[in-house]
Amino acid sequence: MFADVAAKASVPCAVACLAACTTFSDTIQSTERGLAQQQPKTALAAYEKVKPPPQDLVLYLMNKGMLLRMSGDYAESTRTLEEAKSHIQALRALSLREQALSITVNDATKSFIGEDYERVMVNNYLALNYLEGGQLDAARVEALQVDLLLREKAQKTTVVTPYAEDAFARYLTGIVYEDEREWSDAMIAYRKAYEAYKKQLKSFSVAMPETLKHDLIRLADRMGLAEEAGRYREEFKIEQTLSEAELLERGEIILTVHAGLAPIKRERATTVPNPATGRILRIALPQYRSRAQPFVYANLSVDSSSAKTSRVENVDAIAVKTLDAEMPLITARAVARMAAKDTVAAAAGSGSSGGNSSASTTAALLGLAVNVAGVLTERADTRSWFTLPGEIHLARLPLSPGEYKLKVELHGRDERVLDSSEIKVTLRKGEKKYLSRHWIPTNLEVKP
Amino acid sequence: MKRAVSLNAGVALLALAALSACATKVERLDTSTAVDLSGGWNDTDSRAVSQEMIQDSLSRAWLQEFRGRPGQARPAVIVGEVRNLSHEHINVNTFTLDLERALINSGKVDFVATKQERLGIRDERKDQDLNARQDTRNAMGKELGADFMLTGTINTIVDPNGNQQLLFYQVNMTLISLADNRKVWVGQKDIRKLVTRSKLRF
Numbered sequence: 113m114f115a116d117v118a119a120k121a122s123v124p125c126a127v128a129c130l131a132a133c134t135t136f137s138d139t140i141q142s143t144e145r146g147l148a149q150q151q152p153k154t155a156l157a158a159y160e161k162v163k164p165p166p167q168d169l170v171l172y173l174m175n176k177g178m179l180l181r182m183s184g185d186y187a188e189s190t191r192t193l194e195e196a197k198s199h200i201q202a203l204r205a206l207s208l209r210e211q212a213l214s215i216t217v218n219d220a221t222k223s224f225i226g227e228d229y230e231r232v233m234v235n236n237y238l239a240l241n242y243l244e245g246g247q248l249d250a251a252r253v254e255a256l257q258v259d260l261l262l263r264e265k266a267q268k269t270t271v272v273t274p275y276a277e278d279a280f281a282r283y284l285t286g287i288v289y290e291d292e293r294e295w296s297d298a299m300i301a302y303r304k305a306y307e308a309y310k311k312q313l314k315s316f317s318v319a320m321p322e323t324l325k326h327d328l329i330r331l332a333d334r335m336g337l338a339e340e341a342g343r344y345r346e347e348f349k350i351e352q353t354l355s356e357a358e359l360l361e362r363g364e365i366i367l368t369v370h371a372g373l374a375p376i377k378r379e380r381a382t383t384v385p386n387p388a389t390g391r392i393l394r395i396a397l398p399q400y401r402s403r404a405q406p407f408v409y410a411n412l413s414v415d416s417s418s419a420k421t422s423r424v425e426n427v428d429a430i431a432v433k434t435l436d437a438e439m440p441l442i443t444a445r446a447v448a449r450m451a452a453k454d455t456v457a458a459a460a461g462s463g464s465s466g467g468n469s470s471a472s473t474t475a476a477l478l479g480l481a482v483n484v485a486g487v488l489t490e491r492a493d494t495r496s497w498f499t500l501p502g503e504i505h506l507a508r509l510p511l512s513p514g515e516y517k518l519k520v521e522l523h524g525r526d527e528r529v530l531d532s533s534e535i536k537v538t539l540r541k542g543e544k545k546y547l548s549r550h551w552i553p554t555n556l557e558v559k560p
Numbered sequence: 561m562k563r564a565v566s567l568n569a570g571v572a573l574l575a576l577a578a579l580s581a582c583a584t585k586v587e588r589l590d591t592s593t594a595v596d597l598s599g600g601w602n603d604t605d606s607r608a609v610s611q612e613m614i615q616d617s618l619s620r621a622w623l624q625e626f627r628g629r630p631g632q633a634r635p636a637v638i639v640g641e642v643r644n645l646s647h648e649h650i651n652v653n654t655f656t657l658d659l660e661r662a663l664i665n666s667g668k669v670d671f672v673a674t675k676q677e678r679l680g681i682r683d684e685r686k687d688q689d690l691n692a693r694q695d696t697r698n699a700m701g702k703e704l705g706a707d708f709m710l711t712g713t714i715n716t717i718v719d720p721n722g723n724q725q726l727l728f729y730q731v732n733m734t735l736i737s738l739a740d741n742r743k744v745w746v747g748q749k750d751i752r753k754l755v756t757r758s759k760l761r762f
Contacts, residue, residue, distance in 0.1 A: 194649070202761075203761070204757070205757065205758045205759055205760055206759060206760055206761070207760070207761050207762060208760065209762060249643055249645070250644075252645065253646065253647060256647035256718075257647055260720060263720065264720050267720070267721070267722075
């Protein structure tokens with residue numbers, strides 16, 4: 113009798129307790145507010161108040177590194193992202209303890225090392241930090257590391273996944289090699305980027321960037337690959353483009369725009385009482401919710417020259433498709449966990465139907481406690497690098513050596529100007545200057 | 561009663577042992593002891609490469625040839641740019657300083673301050689010109705010009721397979737005559753490492 117009452121009472125009790133528990137995505141609202149107000153320093157201050165548990169250290173460093181970059185502190189951002197990278201390296205070995213916890217408690221007990229695309233993004237942003245700080249050789253180190261990471265990933269992967277390559281990482285690598293005047297390596301990287309953009313068009317809806325089309329022709333010409341250059345000219349319908357020699361006589365502005373925020377992971381949970389046993393069953397799964405993205409393109413202009421950005425990376429689509437590909441495994445683990453927790457709760461309350469009323473009550477209470485504990489700990493792993501942009505755009509503008517006041521205009525739909533700013537640069541002959549602009553909309557609503 | 565006391569003492573000892581295991585432990589090592597933690601480029605590599613390369617360089621013909629010139633005793637050398645073209649962020653400064661140390665300590669060459677250091681020294685000389693006593697002033701324009709410049713690159717080839725990585729470091733150094741751009745010595749030092757990463761952790 114008591115056992116029945118306890119079981120019925122447990123449902124609202126567990127639901128109330130669950131409301132009090134928080135997932136990672138609940139803890140970042142004040143940081144998001146700061147970002148939406150275009151105040152990265154405020155967002156950083158809010159985020160630094162988060163005390164990450166040991167298993168979330170890498171995630172904390174990734175977000176902090178990005179917020180520092182947005183705040184303009186490139187040196188500290190680099191130090192933080194390098195720290196994240198070294199922790200990732202140490203945590204890549206399998207932990208049996210964490211595996212056991214993920215099967216018995218929840219997936220968020222595992223140390224976060226990020227998805228493949230997030231780990232590649234650490235290298236990408238470090239490379240951009242170095243490039244913007246004028247440390248070309250250090251950016252080249254990141255280019256080599258990203259190549260190693262993608263090679264290791266290709267060796268490990270036995271099934272075809274949507275994120276098999278990182279087109280933007282390959283493209284950025286090509287730019288670094290070209291700046292180093294390592295023409296053959298640049299050509300190889302541009303080719304890899306070309307292949308990746310072609311393959312991923314369907315999955316991530318990122319068309320071949322306009323700049324890459326010109327880069328391929330220019331490098332193929334420089335390498336004396338007339339047939340290949342002719343093929344690109346025909347495919348892209350481009351007759352004339354600046355030659356490498358002409359480009360070296362000028363300087364070049366390379367602008368990256370990091371727009372919006374990556375999708376946020378939310379929990380999608382179902383809690384139901386099992387009428388046959390009276391125990392509660394709960395399953396919690398992660399789900400990405402995309403953010404609003406009003407940004408369409410940016411225009412970089414000075415005097416009579418201008419360049420329009422092309423989308424080079426759709427982080428939003430990569431994140432969503434990566435999680436989609438992993439969902440069968442995550443779901444299987446959640447179902448196994450639910451069954452395991454229910455079996456333990458059943459075993460704990462197994463004496464409740466016996467003759468001795470005192471022992472029966474104790475067993476029922478124990479069963480209830482185990483059941484409630486199992487339900488309370490069933491939370492989805494909603495950790496993700498939420499400060500990544502939703503999209504990355506890139507423009508290349510060759511200019512004669514000199515001093516310039518560049519105008520960067522961000523455009524939304526219907527050509528609406530979202531933001532406008534001016535940057536002063538001095539460009540030397542043959543020099544490439546790397547600039548970036550982070551822009552986050554005021555309204556960070558998630559798409560339903 | 562006696563048993564309870566000994567039990568308590570045992571528990572206390574165990575707790576103490578557990579706590580001491582958590583404390584930060586520092587072990588001082590001899591700088592010549594090779595310790596490999598991550599498998600990456602470390603102080604041992606930097607020191608070994610710089611010493612071997614300089615020894616090789618000083619035993620070659622260019623030094624004798626220079627000394628054989630009339631009025632030339634010891635060549636003045638400067639360390640130029642050593643570029644890190646490897647897949648690791650290597651602190652090139654420590655490697656450059658190791659090279660400088662090995663060169664100076666050889667006693668066979670004179671060593672000239674780097675470009676950056678020279679700027680600081682020139683500032684000091686300007687300051688002396690204004691503020692130092694006349695008999696202690698060092699005049700401008702009496703610097704020792706370098707005869708040779710040492711430049712180099714650090715390259716790597718990485719061959720990963722599962723939890724193993726074959727790391728191949730190649731350090732190339734070139735000594736160039738500043739008088740006529742002649743390469744008087746080219747040295748190369750290779751390091752191969754097989755790094756096996758643990759598949760399991762706690």
